[in-house]
Amino acid sequence: DAKTTQPPSMDCAEGRAANLPCNHSTISGNEYVYWYRQIHSQGPQYIIHGLKNNETNEMASLIITEDRKSSTLILPHATLRDTAVYYCIVGGGSEKLVFGKGMKLTVNP
């Protein structure tokens, strides 16, 4: 079962930052926060992950609250190609990926 909750959907204007929230209030100390996304008719794609520090890569930034009970994925300049279902996943190193319902992000022109 998914250990995270996300809003079912969100809209964002093209060129603006998209801030995707995720709650994971039962996260334990050794569990990471992972983000994947699935663009329509494609396989899921890894975006970023973190433990407690904020992380940034070429795709996005991940901001994890100090108590680690929630996080935000930031796409700094959303494009139409970022329209997808985004999955926030929590787990430890040896666990399997458990996808929840995810959140549908629609980037509008």
Added chain:
Amino acid sequence: DTAVSQTPKYLVTQMGNDKSIKCEQNLGHDTMYWYKQDSKKFLKIMFSYNNKELIINETVPNRFSPKSPDKAHLNLHINSLELGDSAVYFCASSQNEGLTDTQYFGPGTRLTVL
């Protein structure tokens, strides 16, 4: 070059038939997976293999039999296909087992059972 490839992309077949889906990865990874995404879009793991050995079998009916001839391939054979098997099947690979290694997914195989 495609990192994780699957064939066929679409598969339409009758109930009761036996079919196979092939997966190949050219990333040199040790672990491969099969996932099923049903009509409600839930994506669930079915199997994982590490170095050709079965690691995870998520209570999948034994009509589904994964076969790993080598580390780069994990094929999925399905016997006696049922209507409920209609779904999109994704293959994935990662260097090692578990969440800490990024999983790379294939493009999916859409299976329709009539």
